[in-house]
Every structure is written in C-alpha cells, then in structure tokens.
Amino acid sequence: xxxxxxxxxxLRTAVAGLADEDFARPSGCAGWLVRDLVCHLxxxxxxVLITLVTPAESEPTRDAVTYWNVATEPPTGDDPLDALxxxxxxxxxxxxxxxxxxxxxxxxxxxxxxLADPDLRVETQGQVLTAGDYLSAYVLEWTLxxxxxxxxxxxxxxxxxxxxxxxxxxxxxxAGTAFPASFSDADALLVGTGRRAPxxxxxxxxxxxxxxxxxxxx
Numbered sequence: 001x002x003x004x005x006x007x008x009x010x011l012r013t014a015v016a017g018l019a020d021e022d023f024a025r026p027s028g029c030a031g032w033l034v035r036d037l038v039c040h041l042x043x044x045x046x047x048v049l050i051t052l053v054t055p056a057e058s059e060p061t062r063d064a065v066t067y068w069n070v071a072t073e074p075p076t077g078d079d080p081l082d083a084l085x086x087x088x089x090x091x092x093x094x095x096x097x098x099x100x101x102x103x104x105x106x107x108x109x110x111x112x113x114x115l116a117d118p119d120l121r122v123e124t125q126g127q128v129l130t131a132g133d134y135l136s137a138y139v140l141e142w143t144l145x146x147x148x149x150x151x152x153x154x155x156x157x158x159x160x161x162x163x164x165x166x167x168x169x170x171x172x173x174x175a176g177t178a179f180p181a182s183f184s185d186a187d188a189l190l191v192g193t194g195r196r197a198p199x200x201x202x203x204x205x206x207x208x209x210x211x212x213x214x215x216x217x218x
Contacts, residue, residue, distance in 0.1 A: 004113050004135040007142040007163035011041070012106050014149055014156050016099060023095040028151030028195050030075050031082060035098060037148055039089035042102050044141060045109040047124070051134060052112045056123040064136035065173045067129060071216040074194040136166075140217070143167040147189060164189065174215055180205040193217060 015038055023035040032040070075082060092098040118132030129137070144167065146159035164185035171192050172178050179188040182205060190196045191206075194214025203210045 001113060001116070001118060001132065001135055003139050003162060003166055004142075005110060006160055007139050007146070008106070008110055008113070010157075010160050010163070011142050011146045011149070012102065012110075014146065015041070015102055018095070018099070018153075018156065020095045022153055022156070023098070025152050028148030029145075031078065032086065032148075033089070034149065034153070035092070035095065036086050036089045037145060038098050038102055039092070040085050041145065042098075042105055043085070044138075044145075045102070045105040048109040048135075048138065049105070049112055051122050051124040052116050052120075052131060054123050056121040056128040058121070058128050060121060060128050060130055060133070062127045062129050062133070064129075064133040064140075065170050067127070067133070067137040068140070068174060068217040070174060071218060072214065074214060074216050075218075137170075139163055140167045140170050144189060144193060144195075144217075147186060147195065151195075158186070161185070171215065171217075174217070175209065175212070177209060179209070 018034070023033065023038070025034050026032075027034045027037040029037055029040075089098065092101070113135050116131040116135070118130060118135075120131040121128055122131050122134055124134065143159045143163040146163070150156045150158050168179070168185045168188050171189060175192065179192060183191070183202070187202075191198045191202060192213055192215055194216055198206060198210065198213075206213070
C-alpha cells in the first residue's frame, strides 16, 4: 500500500511540474503525446476509485502478477480506446484543466488507497483480487507510465527506485526468468515491455529471453 502511494504521488508530482509546452511532446506510449498519457492517468484514477468500492464475495481469481494480460505485439495507437483517449485529451484544450482534473481525481484515488482494507476482495474486469494485490498491480502501472512520461522529457524526474525495483520483480515473475543483472531496472522494464529495442550487446546478454520479448502488459 505504501509503495502504491509513493509511486502514484511521484507520478502526479511529475505531471504537476510540467510546463505547458511539455504536454505537446511525445510520450513513451505509441501514438500518444504527453497530454494523452495524462488523460489516460485520469481514467486510471477513476478505475482505482471504482474498483475499491466494488466489493466481491467470491475467492480471488488473480493476484498482483496474474492481474496482467500479456501480449507480444506493442500497441500502435490505432486501437479505438487509444484513439478515444487522444480525442478526450484534445477536448481539455488547456493543460491546466487536464492537470486540475488529474489532481482532483488522482488525490481522491490516493486517499481511497490509504483507507482501503488490503484484505478486502474487489472486482474489476470480471476478475476478483484483494485490494492489496490490486493496488500492488498498480505500482507496475504507475512506474511504467512514469517512464512513458519522461521518455522525451529528460528534465523531469523519473519514477522512484523502489517502484522500479518492484516493477522489475513483477515483470520477471511474468516472464518466468530474470533479466541480466547488468540491466538497470529502468532498462529491463523498457526493453522487457517493448518500449525500446535492445541494443546488440543487450540482445546477446538476454540470450534465449531475447526471442520472447516484449511482454506487452494490458
């Protein structure tokens, strides 16, 4: 729960410090500008709020790792939902309206996470998890999107080290193997999820794992 709060606060703080011109820069998500990514974070925050007030009676069907659906093809930005996010983001017109909405809904999601009973069973997307596992899964979401946020904004602080380490741990569990120790946590995540292609040297170090990446999480 603490790591959820830490990674979410760091991401929202990074967004709050952006200059207006930063919103028109590309993000690390294919087809999305920074403003589109921030709009997606608003939707994410709404999902957190909805899920935490959707209790379930049945046994959990997923945990923080198995929560994720894994594909092998990175998104192109052409998916209808991705395209909808672009249109929604454009409707804000001014970055300050978008940051206000993220701060408003995002801070509420953060408070709800702190108040949630980690053992409470919640339902989302037809699956049941404990609230603790659900919020742990979102550490991965926040960390990867923080990397997306700063992909073309080198002056903006990246995700906290604890979130990077935990997200790498979850990705390695999804992959069923560890990434080379020589890879930084950020590089393991960027390469492992297809956010950038491995260099020739990295591909050699990856060995058999090179043929299995990327692990596209959704």
